[in-house]
Amino acid sequence: MAKSTANWKGGMAFDLDLQGRTIPVDAVEKVGGKDYGPQPKGLMLSALAGCTGMDVTSILGKMKVPFEEFTLDIDGETSDSHPKVYTKIHITYAFTGDRSALDQKKILRAIDLSLNDYCGVSATLKHTADISFELRLNGEKAAEGRQGEEL
Structure with missing residues (x-):
């Protein structure tokens, strides 16, 4: 507990x-x-970054997908009226490394498993927010999607 x-x-x-x-x-x-x-509500976005980030690195480690750097940027929009819950959240997963080793299909699978199966923070936030994401590889947009969609 x-x-x-x-x-x-x-x-x-x-x-x-x-x-x-x-x-x-x-x-x-x-x-x-x-x-x-x-502010406490902003910590929810940080909690999401930590949760999904840990999942993705763990899954990619098991898949033997090497990378040099990995950052997550998260933007959240709230409702206009109280209690001003998050209604839209966008996550950018950015990886740098050897292009031949950055397996986009495996990285997308890791993101999918995190957002839809493992990350308790995204599972909690999905009840009020539409969660979308973008994958960037070596600075270039590689893919995008939404929580709950097949990748």
């Missing part, structure tokens, strides 16, 4: 304790915070 504790630091700021690690959170100044740390 996961557990997190929030310790109030004044104003709208909290230190979150998650598994013995501290993450500061706050609101921006225009809504009463002091920008002491990231």
Whole structure:
């Protein structure tokens, strides 16, 4: 079972304790915070990046697909009315490495397995957000798709 504790630091700021690690959170100044740390909702996008990123690297390791660098960029759009949930999320998976070794088909399979079978964060977010993705290989767009679609 996961557990997190929030310790109030004044104003709208909290230190979150998650598994013995501290993450500061706050609101921006225009809504009463002091920008002491990231906003909690933004951490959901970071959690998605970490979750799907770990899945994809693990799966590619088992598939023996080498790469030199791997980054994920995630953009999220929220609804206009409260509670302002994420309605659209776009993930860019960017790999660099030897072009002959970057097997696009295997990378897409790893992304598919992560988004549709393994990543609990994407499974949670899919109830409010349309999750799309783009695959970039050595700086060039190679493919795109959506969570729940066959790749």
